[in-house]
Amino acid sequence: MxxxxxxxxxxxxxxxxxxxxxxxxxxxxxxxxxxxxxxxxxxxxxxxxxxxxxxxxxxxxxxxxxxxxxxxxxxxxxxxxxxxxxxxxxxxxxxxxxxxxxxxxxxxxxxxxxxxxxxxxxxxxxxxxxxxxxxxxxxxxxxxxxxxxxxxxxxxxxxxxxxxxxxxxxxxxxxxxxxxxxxxxxxxxxxxxxxxPAVADYPDPAWIEMPYEDARISAPAIHAAATSLKNPTGLWRTLRPVIDYDRCHRCSSICSTFCPENAISVNENGYPQIDYQHCKGCLLCMEQCPHHAIESSLEHTKTLESDKGDEI
Amino acid sequence: MTRRLLTGNAAAAWGARLAEVDYVPAFPITPQTEIIETIAHWMDQGEMAGRFTTLESEHSMITAAGSAAATGTRVFTATSSQGLLYGMEMLYTVAGWRAPFVLMNVSRGLSSPITLEPDHNDILAARDSGFLQIHCATCQEVLDSVLLAFRLAEDDSVRLPVIVNQDGFYLSYTREPVEIPDIEEVRKFLPAFDPENTQFRAGEPRSQGVAVLGGAFYSYFRYEMHLACLNTLSVFDSIAQDFADHFGRKYGILETYQMDDAEFCFVMAGSFATKAKNAVDLLRDAGWKIGLVRPRLIRPFPADALCRALTGIHGVAVIDQNLSMGKGGILYTELASALYSSNSNSPLLVSYIGGLGGRDITREEFFKMARETRHAVETGKVPLPRLLYTEDELRQMRKLQTIAHAPWG
Incomplete structure (x- = not known):
């Protein structure tokens, strides 16, 4: 086969x-x-x-x-x-x-x-x-x-x-x-x-006896906060939005408001910063930016510049 | 006749098309939606006659299916999992109308927690409803079973609706070669339905599902349904033979594989039985006398056929892809009751729960179930029912729990 x-x-x-x-x-x-x-x-x-x-x-x-x-x-x-x-x-x-x-x-x-x-x-x-x-x-x-x-x-x-x-x-x-x-x-x-492979060549499955655990552990509930942050949905991205800070007018709200993933925050100097761990690359921010300060690049050719937000 | 690659969902749609159904009430749900999309597309293109209606829920969909069937039209509908359960009230109700139609269920594990992948708790939740149940293991069987199901449902001695079950993903989204019968041949096998007195008409007032206060009247109607359901066991073989004469494929109430000289066997339902066949082949290469019994009909329960098939077998590994909370495997329970009331020298049964929520059952697990069953026969000590679950799987669970149960902040 x-x-x-x-x-x-x-x-x-x-x-x-x-x-x-x-x-x-x-x-x-x-x-x-x-x-x-x-x-x-x-x-x-x-x-x-x-x-x-x-x-x-x-x-x-x-x-x-x-x-x-x-x-x-x-x-x-x-x-x-x-x-x-x-x-x-x-x-x-x-x-x-x-x-x-x-x-x-x-x-x-x-x-x-x-x-x-x-x-x-x-x-x-x-x-x-x-x-x-x-x-x-x-x-x-x-x-x-x-x-x-x-x-x-x-x-x-x-x-x-x-x-x-x-x-x-x-x-x-x-x-x-x-x-x-x-x-x-x-x-x-x-x-x-x-x-x-023949039967003899397969390892024995390591079965366990399922232990009883009380409902505080075994109910399918998530008690911790903000666990979705641990899911790096940024890896779904094929196109990356990149902010050109020279052209950014610090309007502070449009790109971050339109981002459906809440992956754009505004830093203390009023510049938007993209959280690439969670940005899915939908490029809505690029479409909405009135000053065309956001461009897209292929994820493959991502540059160091795009991660510079912290220094702005 | 053409042979081509079809998913289980496409095969189900072809079954409805070839049965020349008049009416398809529909409601989407993963992993069933492809079936109604395919039928809707054909009707839109004029390739399939009939009427397609999207209802607002499965409860209404099953009501519409039963109502249309009660007018004497041929009806096909489909759902899955939560949808089947949402329509459960009407499932029992329309079965009581004794109006025959076919419902395709694409098995998917039930909430909670929610999943998309298959097990049989959805379909088995409907086992006491009065619907017959045919469980499929291949995409070919899905198409063929729709045709068989209409013949069974419409048979004078039965007149009950039928659920045909296929496993989500493992059949519904898997393409394999399927022979599509010629429509002319299908018409000979499955002629237009003559409903006789099952013909509600606008303008001809009649009553259906009437109130019967007083338990004796009620008991009569309910037990008649039970007897009609059991009648399937005696008409199945002749309908299946007729099917074989037309299409060359013979279906039994049970599928038996390598059982002639077997001392041990697996018993299980659905598409995972394909994997069991592979395990049987490999075990036979290693010198085992082992086989597989797969009940196709689950309702009515083929008790006599199973007892006969298991005569002379020393040990049986029963693999349930379902779990009755507080009891265990449903197939195991029903098989044990069938064997207990038979006169035969019953084999020893070992109960396994596997494949819940689409969890794979690996070759090495089939081998280990065979070894444990043989050991039980040799020692006379039957192990407790077991969930197929590995150390590594529990480790993965622990990782998720560490995240889910971390303190706030």
């Missing part, structure tokens, strides 16, 4: 990626399961989806315990625990990243014993005016790595899954996907179907 997991952020098309790869396997005659792990959906939050494919009926369900291939659309997910990108990976697993950094750097940094590969420079896959369809690109790379999905099948799968979005979007997706499929020819078949 092939077991493949996609990690990305809400909005990057990880569900679409799993569906394209699932359909491609299916068109090649495989039995398939594909699914996205839904939670409380939100754009930018860590999301994963998975595909199983086998020549035999599939007798597994739910999340993949031991993936053969993990494809990551956004390398910032590797820096945080919450998405669980490396969960269940073994020395035989392969990690395929969309990253400007070298695979070797990630292999060392993550202390990961399996193989790490990178997608080609994804910005080169598209025309300058086009949007990058990273989900489809990841699906195409996955199709190449398993080596059992032809280019014709991949095209068909993309058409089947994206048909509803109209011709132009389908064409853009096809071009980007086929480009990455061609560029990664050397990786064809890097992923082989894995078999299951």
């Amino acid at each position: 092939y077991r493949i997991r996609f990690h990305g952020r809400g909005g990057q098309g990880m569900k679409t990626a799993s569906r394209i790869l699932g359909t491609a396997f299916f068109l090649e005659g495989f039995e398939v399961q594909d699914a996205q792990r839904y939670g409380a959906e939100r754009r930018g939050a860590p999301i994963f989806a998975y595909v199983r494919a086998s020549r035999e009926p599939i007798k597994e369900r739910g999340i993949i315990q031991r993936p053969d291939l993990v494809i990551v659309a956004d390398d910032t997910l590797l820096l945080i625990d919450a998405p669980g990108v490396l969960k269940g990976m073994t020395p035989q697993s392969v990690l395929l990243l969309n990253s400007e950094e070298e695979p070797k750097m990630w292999k060392d940094r993550l202390n990961f014993s399996g193989a790490v590969f990178a997608l080609p420079d994804v910005q080169d896959l598209k025309e300058p005016t086009e949007q990058l369809h990273i989900g489809t690109v990841c699906a195409a790379a996955g199709a190449r790595f398993v080596g059992v999905i032809s280019q014709k099948t991949l095209k068909q799968a993309i058409q089947d899954e994206l048909d509803i979005l109209g011709n132009q979007i389908v064409e853009e997706n096809l071009e980007q996907a086929l480009r990455v499929y061609d560029l990664m020819e050397a990786y064809a078949g890097k992923i082989k179907p894995s078999s299951e």
